Amino acid sequence: xxxxxxxxxxxxxxxxxxxxxxxxxxxxxxxxxxxxxxxxxxxxxxxxxxxxxxxxxxxxxxxxxxxxxxxxxxxxxxxxxxxxxxxxxxxxxxxxxxxxxxxxxxxxxxxxxxxxxxxxxxxxxxxxxxxxxxxxxxxxxxxxxxxxxxxxxxxxxxxxxxxxxxxxxxxxxxxxxxxxxxxxxxxxxxxxxxxxxxxxxxxxxxxxxxxxxxxxxxxxxxxxxxxxxxxxxxxxxxx
Numbered sequence: 300x301x302x303x304x305x306x307x308x309x310x311x312x313x314x315x316x317x318x319x320x321x322x323x324x325x326x327x328x329x330x331x332x333x334x335x336x337x338x339x340x341x342x343x344x345x346x347x348x349x350x351x352x353x354x355x356x357x358x359x360x361x362x363x364x365x366x367x368x369x370x371x372x373x374x375x376x377x378x379x380x381x382x383x384x385x386x387x388x389x390x391x392x393x394x395x396x397x398x399x400x401x402x403x404x405x406x407x408x409x410x411x412x413x414x415x416x417x418x419x420x421x422x423x424x425x426x427x428x429x430x431x432x433x434x435x436x437x438x439x440x441x442x443x444x445x446x447x448x449x450x451x452x453x454x455x456x457x458x459x460x461x462x463x464x465x466x467x468x469x470x471x472x473x474x475x476x477x478x479x480x481x482x483x484x485x486x487x488x489x490x491x492x493x494x495x496x497x498x499x500x501x502x503x504x505x506x507x508x509x510x511x512x513x514x515x516x517x518x519x520x521x522x523x524x525x526x527x528x529x530x531x532x533x534x535x536x537x538x
Contacts, residue, residue: 408449409428416450425471
């Protein structure tokens with residue numbers, strides 16, 4: 300807990316005045332209640348929530364529980380949850396529905412592993428993930444949804460996704476949203492990039508026309524690094 304509070308303090312003290320960038324942090328769930336008591340311009344997000352509503356689900360924390368302690372948003376469908384914990388498209392869809400019903404913002408993650416990128420099936424893979432996840436999301440509640448694209452093949456593999464590759468997939472996702480809903484919904488939906496974003500490449504990636512920010516992993520564990528990425532987002536938004 301001390302480490303979480305120290306990181307929060309470091310971010311708060313260094314966070315510049317932001318006109319274009321919203322900052323959310325997603326600490327492990329045991330820290331959420333305590334961090335919700337810290338005054339900050341940053342909003343809290345949970346790393347996951349239950350696919351079920353209130354009931355006998357030992358060990359789970361529902362979207363309603365999260366909102367009751369001041370959590371604003373929740374990650375759903377993160378690659379680690381899908382791969383390490385076997386979360387299916389059906390489970391992801393159920394979590395999205397629970398979070399939206401509770402009034403939370405959903406950061407909906409999608410992305411393809413290396414074998415699908417190399418076989419050329421990456422667009423079909425991401426489309427299938429999003430169609431399943433958004434199947435029960437009405438157009439009227441799409442303002443609660445942010446999409447986060449994670450090129451899993453570029454995370455911890457030694458391979459690097461270029462800014463052009465990021466833009467290509469983000470443009471594909473935006474076109475898919477236009478097909479699922481309409482152009483207005485697609486244009487106003489925030490699409491984040493989550494593939495090993497760091498201070499050295501953040502500005503180039505965020506400057507792409509369909510990239511609206513980042514879902515930051517390891518680089519967010521250091522206040523100086525994360526603040527540099529926030530500054531890159533602000534600079535890209537002003538350009």
